[in-house]
Amino acid sequence: MAGTIEELLRSGDNDPITGEAITLIHRSKVIPTEGQDRDDWDNPETIANIQSIRKSAQIKIDDGRYFGIRYPLFVGSPDEHGNFPIIDGECRWRAVENLPEDLQMLPCIVRTGSKKEQRLDHTASNGARKGLTLFQTAMSIQRDEKEFGLTTDEIIAVHGLPNQTALSKYKAIHKLSDRAKELVRSGTFQDVNLVYELKKLDDDQLTKLEKRIGKGESIQQAIKALTPKEPKPPKEGAKTPDAANENGGGDPDANNQTGDNANDSGLSESESFVSLTVGLDAAKALAALLDVSPDLDPKAMQAALIAAIKALAPDATEGAE
Incomplete structure (x- = not known):
């Protein structure tokens, strides 16, 4: 790619935590490092994570700029060709491939320590990553929507959710009883798919659930044992x-x-068993309640509504058409 080193590197700010200088380096001068721990680039979860970063990077903010990559990559000192080897941040590097030129400048912190120190940077960064709890994520989503006005697509992108159905599950946490919310808040479990099952339990069943968990039973087994059988x-x-x-x-x-x-x-x-046929206007109203896009064509809307209803009560919709 044409351009001098000076054109490919731009001065940035300082990292607010470490005080280290953040340099904007063009993606073409940042290169992956062979033999790093992560080798699952074909894994669906890794691919989904990269796509999530890619989507959030392309969000347009108020002044017309792209949101871009905000968390700095750690890179080593440049080699004889002026390329900076990645210590930490290859997912972010992969996410901006073929995106507009504005997104090709990556915020980087250049680490000049020994190979051992760089290895520690790499492994410590991987080990230190800890996502939000279910409850923290639900609260964050609520703030994004109500306080900051993020759209559904933007929320899905920045939180790394696969689709609207997953988003609906996090929103359902706010509709739980106070006691069930406290169970989610405690961090007892991190499987968002269990939220709908938790919603089916009354106070007496929640008491039994807590006792079962206290005795060492997994929450999945305990909920399954206590959940009322669906017709x-x-x-x-x-x-x-x-x-x-x-x-x-x-x-x-x-x-x-x-x-x-x-x-x-x-x-x-x-x-x-109940089978319903509703008109298009009623279907759109139902779509709004279930966070399904009302702009879908009738056939796609029907499929999306069935999927959303199954997510609310999976067993109750077996056999629905």
Whole structure:
């Protein structure tokens, strides 16, 4: 790439924690280091992480600039070709590949210590990374949305979420009972998929849950044992209670039969299944409640709504079409 070293390197600010100088270095002069610990570049989670950084870097802020890469990379001293080897930050380096030129200048801290010191920088940086807890992430998302006006796409990007369904799960934390919220706040578990299951438990079941966890049982096992069983849909071709009434002359006591006749419908007394067909306007209203884009075409909206409803109550939608 054309340009002098001076053009490829620009002065930046100082790191607020260490006081070290942050230099903006063009991506073309920053190179990966062979033999580093991370070697899972084909792993779906790593790819998703890089894509998340890439999306957040391209967010336009108020004055028209890109958000860009904000956390400095650690790089070693330049080699004989003027290239800076990466000590820490290859995901950020990969994320801006082929992005606009404004995003090619990467904030870097040049570490000039020994190879051992640079190795310590690399391993300590990997070991020190600790994400927010579920509750901290939910609170952060709420602030991003209400206080700072971030859009759904922007929130998904900056928090590294895969899709709107994942975002809905974090938002559901705010709808839990106070006691259930405290359980999430305590950091007892970090699987956001369990939030909907937690929502199904009443105070008595939460007490039992805490006792089970206290005895060493995993929260996944404890929740599964305490979660009320969801009703199953009727088998195809089975008579429903309404159908039985129609065929049997409308006997008002037909739904209250006991013994063998009570199961003619294919349903137990506790089982039920609801199938709804709604118009486009109603579907858009439902989409707004479930954080699904109302601008999708009808078929895509139907699929997105089913996915969102399954996320709210996975077992309850088995067999839905």
